[in-house]
Amino acid sequence: MATTLRMVVDQVIAPVPGPLGVYTQALTTALIANAPAGCEVEGIVSSSSVAEIEQVEAMFPGMARLYKTSLARRELTAAWQLGLTTSPGGGMIHAPGLFAPLRRHDRTVSGDQVVVTLHDLAPWRHPEALTPSYVAWAKAILKRARRHADAIVVPTHALAERLAEIADFGDRVRVIGTAPRPGLVRPAALEASLRATRLGLPSEYLVTGGTLEPRAGVVDLLEALGRPGVPAVPLVVLGPATWGEVHLANVAAEAGVDPRLVRAIECDDPADLAVVLSGAIAAVAPGHDDGAATGLIEAFSLGVPVIHSTTPTHLEVAAESGLAVTIGSGGYADRLAAAVTSVVEQPALAERLSITSSDRARAFSWRDSAERVWQLHADL
Template structure:
C-alpha cells in the first residue's frame, strides 16, 4: 500500500487566494512531481461547490484523490481552532499554513503526523494590519501547533529566530524556502516589450511592491525619490493605489514626486509580472519586515537589479546579490536615495547587480522545496 501525503489545498479556491494560494499551488504541484517511489499525494479541501473540486483536480493532475471535509472553510477553521473535529483523519498531513487539524496524537504509535507552516508573524508584530478575528485565530492556532504539531516549516532562518521569541518549538522548526510563483518565466524580448506597452509602462522605471502601510517602506521610497538630485525615474507600484484614506498620488506629491511618475498596478497574470520585472531598471524592496522575501526571489529570477533594506530576512535571501541599504535609527531615506541614484547613474553597477541577481535565482526552486518537505516527513 502506498504512503500518502495529505496536502491541505483549501487556499487555492479561496475567494482571494493571494500569496498563500500561490504558495499552496506551487508547492503542491512540486510535491506531486517529486513524489518518491511508493508514495502518493492526496489533497484535502473544506466542503466547497463542485466547481471548486473540479478546479483543484484540474490544477493538480496526478493527485491520488481529493478528500472533502463535511464542514465549509469558516466552520472548519473554528472547529480546528477548538480541536472539535478529527477530519480529515490521520496519516501524514502537510498544511501550507496554520489551517490544520492539530490534535493530540503520538506518531510513534499511530504513524500520524501533522506539519504546519508559518509565513510571517504579522499577528504579533503588526496586528493592526489584520482583522481582530484573524489575529485571535492565528494566535490560538500557533498555541495548538506548539502542543500538537510534529514540525513547523518557516521560509527563512531569520523568521525561525523571531518565531522562537514567541513560541518554543525546540528542534521541530525546519527552514524550507520558497521560489517564484508558477508561470513566472523570463519573456522573450518581443513579448516583454509588447506586454509592457499594453500596461502603459515607460522605457525606464523602478518597481516596488506593497501598500502605503508603514512597514512596507513604500512611503520612505517615495520620500527618497523626491530628494534633490535623485533622477526623476518613474515608479511602478505593484499594489493598490490607496491604503485606507491615504492615496498614493497624495503621498507622492507630499514627497516631492510628480504623481504622474507613479503607476499603481495590480497584476494577476504571471506573464505580465515577468515582463514588468524583467524590464525594470531596478526592483526596490524597502520593507522593514518581510516573512519570506518572495518579492526578492521573483526579482532575482527575472535578472533584475535589486535594491533592498538590510533586514535579516532580506540579507539572508539576497546573500549579497542585491544592494543593501541600512535601515538603522535614522537617515534611511537619504541612504535609499543614494542607492537608487547610484544604480541609475552607473550602468556598470546595474549590470553587475543583474548578473548577481540571475546567479542568486538558481538557489530557489519548488523542486528543491518539495524534496525537503518529503524528507521532513520521512525524518518524522
C-alpha cells in the same frame, strides 16, 4: 501500498487566494512531481461546490485523490481552531499555512503527522494592520501548533529566530525556502512588448512591491525619490493604489515626486508580472519587516538588479547579491536615495547587480523545497 502525503490545498479556492494560494499551488505541484517512489499526494479541501472541486482537480492533475471535509471553509476554520473535529482523519498531513487539523496524537503509535507552515509574524508584530478576528485566529492556532504539531516550517532562518521569541518549538522548526511562482517567465519579445503597452509601462522605471502601510517601506522609497538630485525615474508599485484613506498619488506629491511618475499595478498573471519585473531598471525592497522575501527571489529569477533593506530576512535571502541599504529611522530615505541614484546613473553597477541577481536565483527552486518537505516527513 503507497505512502500518502495529505496536503491541505483549500487556499487555492479561497475567495482571495493571495500569496498563500500561490505558495500552496506551487509547493503542491512540486510535491506531486517529485514524489519518491511508492509515494503519492492527496489533497484536502473544505466542503466545496462541484465547480470548485473540478478547479482543484484540474490544477493538480497528478494528485492521487481529493478529500472533501464535511464542513465548509468558515465552519472548518472555527472547528480546527478549537480542535473540535477529527476531520479529515489521520495520516501524514502537511499544511502550507496554519490552517490545519491540530489535535493530540502520538505519531510513534498511530503514524499520524501534522506539519504546519508560518510565513510571517504579522499577527504578533503588527496586529494593527490586520483584522482582529484574523489576529485572534492566528494566535490561537499557533498555540495549538505548539502543543500538537510535529514540525513547523518557516521560509528563513531569520524568521525561525523571531518565532523562538514568541513560541518555543524546540527542534521542531524546519527552514524550507520558497521559490518564484510558476509561470514567472518573460514572454517572447513581441508578446512582452504588447503586454507592457497594455499595462501602461514606461520605457524606464523602478519597481517595488507592497502597500502604503509604513512597514512596507513604499513611503520611504517615495521620500527617497523626492530628494534633490535623485533622477526623476517613474516608479511602478506592485500593489494597491490605496491603503485605508491614503492614496499613492497624494503620498507621492507630499514627498516631492510628480504623481504622474508613480502608478500602482496589481498583477495576477505571472507573465504580466514577469514583464513588469524584467523591464525595470531595478527592483527595490525597502520593507522594515521580516517575511518570506519571495519578492526578492522573483526579481533574482529574472536577473533584475535588486536594492533591498537590511532586515535579517533580506540579508539572508539576498546573500550579498543585491545592494543593501541600512534600515533605520535616521536617514533611511537619504540612503535609499543614494542607492537608487547609483544604480540608475551607473550602468556598470546595474550590470553587476544583474549578474549577481541571476547567480543568486539558482539557490531557489520548488523542486528543492518539495524534496525537503518529503524528507521532513520521512524524518518524522
